[in-house]
Amino acid sequence: MSGSEPRRVEREVVCPFCALLCDDLEVAVDGNRLAVLAKGCSRAAEAFARPLPDDLRPRVRGEPVALDTALARAAELLATARLPLLAGLEADLSGLRAAVALAERTGGVLDPMAEEGARAQLLTVERAGWVTGTLAEARNRPDLVLLLGDGWRTTAPRLVERVLLPAVRLDDRPRRIVQLGGAPPEEAAIEHFPCPDESLPDRVALLRALLRARSIAAPEPLRELTQAIRAAAYRLLVWSIGSLAQPALLALHAAALTRELNAEGRAIGLPLAAAPGAVTARQLFLWQAGVPDPVSYADGAPEHDPGRWCGERLLGEEATDLLVWIDAFGTRPSPITTVPTVLLSRPGSPSSGTPEVAFPIATPGLDHPGDLYRTDPVVALRSRGLRRTAALPTVAAVLAAIGERLPPPRI
Ligand code: SF4
16 A cells, blocks of 8 residues: 555656656556556556565675765775776766765766767767758658667667657658668558668668769669658658667768758758757866766866777776675666676666665656756757655766765865
């Protein structure tokens, strides 16, 4: 028994379980139990309904301990670590601010270690730039949509309903949607141009060449598509970099295609990120440190050197001696590693091995309000807290309490 009346919440419920951050869910709250009643996808339904375990105590080497004991042990590990790595970084803005403060204090490295290909994509943007738009533009404006591969379906499960084929659009011009490669779409409204995954970057490169009116051999359907792209007033390219076989090459051609198409008419890219924490972290780093991830405070000032401070490399070569893995949404288990780990994760999340210290923590949007950035990273949403879970501290609270237990900084 929950002790209070079940209630239905129908307004301003933001789902934090992918970077689409759908803000239209209807949920039932019955004490600690949550259920999606309408508008969610199957991922949201499972994630909201995941029950809270009875035992929410922190653990040291698998043994339940008092919060103060766990905080003291985590502080001891951080105080003696040569190069701590704070990664995962799936938290709300205040949790991530606390992570930056802790990295600054301990000379650590911050790296979301998000999707494969995300780093290559960032390098492409840094070198050549791209033209992107918001979900509102993507939903309302395009008359031609090009989906590159089918990774968008798992990265953003409600993309069809929220963006590609919404019930209402501001611009009611007919919209043509074509998917290059991937599995055949289930929606009749989405055309499919089959193409092996590894050839997708070449197809996009071929489209670029055809659009520049090069007289080169190309299959007739691709020629026809070229004409349609040329004739369209507003084109949208969608891709999910983590799902692609050659992410660096694909990001390069997709970014170039959006730039080139803007010479006549309008075109935007919608690169879909998988998780809101990584998007939020990048925005925070940009305005706070002046550089994107990964960010190192090993030498005091923030430094962005993707090769040197890459979290995967630091772990693989054991160049880091402490991993602090943050996963407030329970969507990204910590990597398998021999490096001692301090884990902050949603209770009941799968874990790899036994961490040195584990803190069950509150989930933004479920257990407390929090600010998160969407996949179109100019838009931040405030997710509300739906239930009261006093036994679960926030990421911000745990990291701040660890910081308070560190020895005073050397001057
Ligand atoms: S698509 Fe993403 S944000 Fe929307 S309900 Fe599903 S998991 Fe949540």
